[in-house]
Amino acid sequence: MAQQLTRNQSLVLDALTHAEGPLSAYTILDKLRDHGFRAPLQVYRALDKLLEFGMIHRLESMNSFVACSHPDHHHHDHGVTAFAICEDCGQVTEMHDAGIEERLSVLAGREHFKTEKTTIEIRGHCQNCTSG
Amino acid sequence: MAQQLTRNQSLVLDALTHAEGPLSAYTILDKLRDHGFRAPLQVYRALDKLLEFGMIHRLESMNSFVACSHPDHHHHDHGVTAFAICEDCGQVTEMHDAGIEERLSVLAGREHFKTEKTTIEIRGHCQNCTSG
DNA sequence: ATCAATTGCGTTATGCTATAACGTGTGGCA
DNA sequence: TGCCACACGTTATAGCATAACGCAATTGAT
Numbered sequence: 001m002a003q004q005l006t007r008n009q010s011l012v013l014d015a016l017t018h019a020e021g022p023l024s025a026y027t028i029l030d031k032l033r034d035h036g037f038r039a040p041l042q043v044y045r046a047l048d049k050l051l052e053f054g055m056i057h058r059l060e061s062m063n064s065f066v067a068c069s070h071p072d073h074h075h076h077d078h079g080v081t082a083f084a085i086c087e088d089c090g091q092v093t094e095m096h097d098a099g100i101e102e103r104l105s106v107l108a109g110r111e112h113f114k115t116e117k118t119t120i121e122i123r124g125h126c127q128n129c130t131s132g
Numbered sequence: 133m134a135q136q137l138t139r140n141q142s143l144v145l146d147a148l149t150h151a152e153g154p155l156s157a158y159t160i161l162d163k164l165r166d167h168g169f170r171a172p173l174q175v176y177r178a179l180d181k182l183l184e185f186g187m188i189h190r191l192e193s194m195n196s197f198v199a200c201s202h203p204d205h206h207h208h209d210h211g212v213t214a215f216a217i218c219e220d221c222g223q224v225t226e227m228h229d230a231g232i233e234e235r236l237s238v239l240a241g242r243e244h245f246k247t248e249k250t251t252i253e254i255r256g257h258c259q260n261c262t263s264g
Numbered sequence: 265a266t267c268a269a270t271t272g273c274g275t276t277a278t279g280c281t282a283t284a285a286c287g288t289g290t291g292g293c294a
Numbered sequence: 295t296g297c298c299a300c301a302c303g304t305t306a307t308a309g310c311a312t313a314a315c316g317c318a319a320t321t322g323a324t
Contacts, residue, residue, distance in 0.1 A: 006301065026280065039304065044282065049301095060192040061251050063281060063310095082236070084245045095239050103231040104214070104254065111225055112259035113216045119193050119253040122236065127244035138272065158309065171275065176311065181272095195281095195310060 003053045011035050012046035013067065016056055021090035022064040059083060059092070061121045069094040080104065082120035088129035135185045143167050144178035145199065148188055153222035154196035191215060191224065193253045201226040212236065214252035220261035 005013065015031050016023060023031075025043045037043065047065055050056040057066050062085065080101045084093040100120070108115045137145065147163050148155060155163075157175045169175065179197055182188040188197050194217065212233045216225040232252070240247045 008302075024281075040282070041284095042303075045301080060253070082239060084240060084243055086245075087248065093243055093245070095243070097235055097239055099235040100232060100239070103229055103235060104252075107214060107227050107229055107232070108216060108254060108256070111216055111227070112262070113218075113225070113254065114257045114262050115254050116219065116256040117254075119251065119255075120236075121192070121251040122240060122245065122247050122249075123251070124240070124248040125246040130244070130246050140273075156310075172311070173313095174274075177272075 003055070006046075006049075008037075008042055009046045009049055011037070012043060013050055013055060016050075016065060016067040019067075022059050022062060022066045022085075022092055024064045028065075057081065057083070057094070059085065059121060060119050061085070061123065066092050066094075080118045080120065082122065084122045084124065084126070086126035086129055087123055088125055091126050091128075093126070135187070138178075138181075140169075140174055141178045141181050143169070144175060145182055145187060148182075148197060148199040151199075154191050154194060154198045154217075154224055156196045160197075189213065189215070189226070191217065191253060192251050193217070193255065198224050198226075212250045212252065214254065216254045216256065216258070218258035218261055219255055220257055223258050223260075225258070 011032050012028055015028050025040060025047060028047075029037055029040055029043045032043070047056065047058075051058060055068055057068055058064075059066060066083075079096065079098075082095045082097065082100065084095060086092075104115070104118060143164050144160055147160050157172060157179060160179075161169055161172055161175045164175070179188065179190075183190060186200065188199050190197055198215075211228065211230075214227045214229065214232065216227060218224075236247070236250060
């Protein structure tokens with residue numbers, strides 16, 4: 001069941017998995033130069049596939065990428081994802097909530113809008129950075 | 133009460149108000165060349181102010197901007213905004229829903245996360261483009 | 265009135281993000 | 295064997311955003 005990844009895809013996924021927070025494509029490129037990466041497209045192509053497989057997420061509000069925090073059940077098993085992004089430490093928390101999905105579904109339905117992909121990103125400050 | 137805009141800010145706001153859909157900063161620049169605009173910063177500086185005034189919104193998922201559809205009550209009077217973005221015709225619908233705000237508030241609270249700004253963008257197909 | 269602080273403006277240069285377009289190599293398979 | 299699909303590598307280019315500089319106009323306190 002687990003998707004068989006190519007070498008480039010594995011390298012990019014590893015970089016994201018081991019990172020503290022989200023990484024931009026060019027940051028990934030720099031991290032992988034020692035492994036033979038030389039051009040942005042090598043990263044973007046791998047990212048596209050990993051997104052397709054549901055193994056990583058793209059954070060639209062900061063043009064960067066994170067490994068999915070539910071590595072067990074890939075493939076878009078989980079519905080809408082909301083991200084809490086700390087502007088101080090960069091930490092990203094992945095959240096799921098049926099209530100939100102329900103409300104979004106109602107909103108879209110009211111407009112007769114056919115949803116393909118939903119982005120929810122909350123910018124703010126995480127517990128650690130607030131308590132200090 | 134209405135914010136007094138500078139010439140550049142007015143021009144940018146007009147461009148967005150009269151546009152069919154969202155515009156990128158560089159598209160705005162091109163539209164305003166006849167009015168003396170020559171550099172991206174002229175656009176970005178105006179956009180920053182208009183965002184600050186709550187007169188326009190930034191669509192993170194497409195790096196572009198739209199005029200707020202509630203021009204009456206500026207200044208962030210309305211809470212969280214969700215955008216339905218049609219991938220066929222580019223039309224953007226602005227939506228508000230207390231239920232979503234409530235759920236997001238609960239989610240954030242559960243993580244002890246202090247929310248500064250929330251982005252909700254739904255990509256898909258609008259009624260017109262679906263029915264055809 | 266004047267000085268200082270703020271704000272907007274214009275320009276040049278630069279950096280970051282993403283994709284187009286081309287060709288190569290490999291593995292599966294009729 | 296010939297075809298197809300796919301991943302890959304490379305070069306070039308397009309699209310998005312900001313840094314850093316200096317000037318001009320405004321405000322507002324003294």
